[in-house]
Amino acid sequence: AGDRPLAGRRVLVTSGPTHEPIDPVRYIANRSSGRQGHAIAAAAAAAGAAVTLVSGPVALPDPPGVAVVRVETARQMLEAVEAALPADIAVFAAAVADWRPEQEAGSKKIKKDGTGPAPMPLVENPDILATIARLPVGRPPLVVGFAAETDTVVEHARAKIARKGCDLIVANDVSAEGGVMGGTDNTVHLIRRDGAVETWPRLGKEEVARRLVAHVAGLLTG
Ligand code: C5P
Numbered sequence: 269a270g271d272r273p274l275a276g277r278r279v280l281v282t283s284g285p286t287h288e289p290i291d292p293v294r295y296i297a298n299r300s301s302g303r304q305g306h307a308i309a310a311a312a313a314a315a316g317a318a319v320t321l322v323s324g325p326v327a328l329p330d331p332p333g334v335a336v337v338r339v340e341t342a343r344q345m346l347e348a349v350e351a352a353l354p355a356d357i358a359v360f361a362a363a364v365a366d367w368r369p370e371q372e373a374g375s376k377k378i379k380k381d382g383t384g385p386a387p388m389p390l391v392e393n394p395d396i397l398a399t400i401a402r403l404p405v406g407r408p409p410l411v412v413g414f415a416a417e418t419d420t421v422v423e424h425a426r427a428k429i430a431r432k433g434c435d436l437i438v439a440n441d442v443s444a445e446g447g448v449m450g451g452t453d454n455t456v457h458l459i460r461r462d463g464a465v466e467t468w469p470r471l472g473k474e475e476v477a478r479r480l481v482a483h484v485a486g487l488l489t490g
Contacts, residue, residue, distance in 0.1 A: 272316030273485035279317040280355040280408065281309040282396065284324035286342045288368035290388065291378045298363050299449040302326035304414075305361030307477035309334045312357075315481050320352040324362055342368065342393035349396055357484055358408040360397040360434075363416065363449075368393055401433035410488055412480075415439040415459075416449070425459045435461055436487070438480065458483065 283305020287295040302323060309321040310331035319334045322345055330336040337348045342364045349358075367390035378386075401411040413434040415425040418441065425439035437459045442448045446455065454476045458466040468479065 273482065273489070274312055274357075275316030277317045277356040277485075277488070278354065279309075279312040279319045280322070280349065280352050280358040281305055281312065281319065282322045282324075282345060282349060282360050282362035282364075283309065284326040285363050286324045286345055286365045286393075287340050288342065288365045288393070289340075289373035290369050291373050292375060293377055296365055296368065296390075297325075298365065300324075300326075300363035301450045302328050302362075303450075303452070304454060304473045304476065305359070306331050307473045308359055308361055308480060311474070311477040311481040312359075314478075315485060317357075320355070322348045322352060322362070324364075341365075342396065346394050346396045346399060349400060353400075353406055353408070355408045356488060357410045357412070358400055359412045359480075359484075360400075361414050361438075362396070364396060365393055367391065395432070397434060398432045401435075410435055410484055412436045412438065412484060416442040418443040422457050422459060422465055425457065426463060429459055429461055436484070 284302035285298045285300040287297045289295045306328050309319050313319045313333040321334050322337045339345045339348050370389040370391045397413045411434040413432050415428050415437050417424045421439045421441050425437045429437045439457045440448055440454050448454055453470050454473050455470045456468050
């Protein structure tokens with residue numbers, strides 16, 4: 269049906285930041301609010317899809333009609349994503365922390381001992397988008413990634429689509445002046461695997477979500 273183009277489809281969305289614990293009270297995180305990812309999950313549900321939203325820690329309410337799985341770390345997010353498959357469309361809107369402290373957080377707060385902070389080695393987190401986009405079996409037919417860049421947004425996104433193995437990248441400029449991270453609006457570029465670019469005007473994140481859902485529904489049905 270025209271207004272429910274995703275009826276009968278399964279959609280998986282990741283959203284929000286991840287928190288990577290340093291100790292019981294401290295963590296590494298980023299400024300993602302989860303607004304764009306949550307809006308995409310809501311729009312996909314409104315388009316008739318059965319939606320699972322895997323969300324990092326956010327202050328947002330669960331979108332109506334969406335199955336929400338709340339996680340804290342990147343590794344938990346990957347596990348929840350794998351458990352939520354199969355899906356027809358997977359949209360990776362989360363701002364996953366690239367690194368986590370190498371040392372697992374213990375149950376005791378790290379003390380200041382007067383000698384200054386100890387070095388904190390970091391290790392790379394799993395790349396959830398690349399892992400799912402490169403699944404030999406059970407890869408969702410349409411895998412969409414996000415690219416948050418502060419400069420040469422489209423060029424970086426073109427490189428990213430190849431590196432990650434996804435079908436579409438939604439690139440946005442998150443330089444501080446735009447107020448995209450944590451803000452209500454977004455200016456995005458859609459970059460396809462063949463390099464074609466579509467640039468949308470500055471829109472509310474809900475409208476970006478509606479248009480994106482309509483766009484991917486169109487791609488899925490050819
Ligand atoms: O490499 P970069 O972080 O810029 O890529 C952004 C895209 O990759 C987003 O779609 C994000 O959700 C996804 N990503 C991920 N797991 C990571 C890092 C990024 O799924 N560890």
